[in-house]
Amino acid sequence: MKRRLLLSTALAWAALSACAESPARPQFPPSPASGYERIGSLMQVSVVDRSTGRELPIYRHRGEYWVAGRPGSRYAIRARNAAGERVMAVMSVDGVNIVTGETAGVLQNGYVFSGGERSDITGWRKSDSQIAAFEFTSIANSYASRTGRPDDVGVIGVAMFRERAAVPPPPPVVLPQRDGNASSSREMERRKEASSSVAEAAPAGPAAQARSADSASGAKAAPSLSGSLARPSPPAPSLGTAHGRRETSHVGHTTFERAQSTPDEVVRIRYDSRENLVAAGVIPVPPPPARWPRPEGPSAFPGSEMGYVPDPPARY
Template sequence: MKRRLFSTVLALTALAAVAESPARPFAPPSSSSRIGSIMQIAIVDRTTGAELPIYRHRGEYWVAGRPGARYAIRARNAMGERIMAVMSVDGVNVVSGETAGIGQTGYVFGARENSDITGWRKSDSQIAAFEFASAGNSYASRTGRPDDVGVIGVALFRENVPVPPHPPIAPYPSRDEYSSRDRELRSESSALGDAKAKSAPAEAASSADAPAGAMARRQAPAPSLGTAHGRRETSYVGKTNFERAQSTPDEVVRIRYDSRDNLIAAGVIPVPPTPRWPRPSGPSPFPGSDPGYVPDPPSRY
């Protein structure tokens, strides 16, 4: 049995499931829009409502952000039980503002619950919006923690739910108990003789004292991106207690991000080659590819 280092943890309860947006950007076959097994994690452009494509490159996951765009971390609990999500952006806990660690507070999602986490938690009723910005203007850089700008992390924990103990089961009467009681009844009946009619009520009472019912019942080319401390917005949460089943996360989702230009330059986003008109052998009916109109022929004279 694994030792639990963190007992009862005060966690914020994610409220109000968010409907899935019908908008969906085109994504090449090498990308998806959600990753994770215990929870499905996506990054949402709040301007368009679209889940950003997530690209896998050299063992890491990437999304392309637009400077100035607000975004959200969309989390969908895929389990039929409560799950705690400790979330970080640029190495900073999104609830407490601490330099992120897996033992800190986070959001608790009910079974099959989903919600968009839209910003830095300021109180039980307000957040400061997540907003893509230059790395120097990120919240982490402005608070003296620039080393981990450009990464979103979600550490997921299952809950320790105590199994209720089984109720005690009454023992079955032994064969000897039945035999001794039968002998007592036969002895009493013989001693009474002719007073059998008068002894009937007493005999019935004695039978009631017997064990009734033996069956008892059971119970790059551009500046790198970071995440700014955006404008204040209303976002309500409540508090709950959550005890982790173990001290280490059951799953960690890590998504890196940067501008589209930088990800193209780094080879993260593949760029399809410009199509060229194939030139057949021999004379070609379309030797040029520049668009235009038929020019006048040169003058004869």
């Protein structure tokens, strides 16, 4: 199914839209055993193992969300718009914008979803018709490390924006007409005063809105999407995301104007190998089954095999 690519708006921020798919089955609340499968309120975000098609469990540990990846496996970021309006999602992997390849910032390009739309974002955007697949790999082989940006490897970020509502134009000012030159002169003065007051009350144009957005973004720092799993001597190499093989993925173009310059919601999901997450206590490991203590003297159950009572050996 062809997606639509969104181009610049009055605020000069470009965006991409995602294709519509079948509605996602609800997964809330999560089961205690498997953890979360989707997080987010404005949009539901999950990570999909493309080899199995299953959403990876998302574990919460010390205020962070985590998924366990397998080296060499391809994955997708699944996002579903839970709102009844268009929402723009700016996405980053390892601190890199997945559309433009820039070091990620919230006021960059992203995907736009209509109300209820869902899509699997499967890779780095290369053109209107191709992506390079997301693939779990070693940190040294990650796209971020290979482009000189290894500090934020191991994190997926989604910053969400609502769309600015259209402002209706002010109603026209209708003044009664009067006869006579003096009346006409007074009416002209009244009309000039009314026109100037309407111009002052009119909403700011795109350029003024852009200046306002720029000043707002400069006054408040964007949410940080960085971080790494703190632990001594991990049992296995940590993971990053590779610039995988090329795949076909079509997009088109449209426009989107953000309601504000700061995100309405930010989702952050960190990832690493299962071995490292178990060692760090992120993934709980069930205790081994309890063993009965062997009593002194003869044992009532010394470990005979299951079955029926065999015949005794023949007497000599």
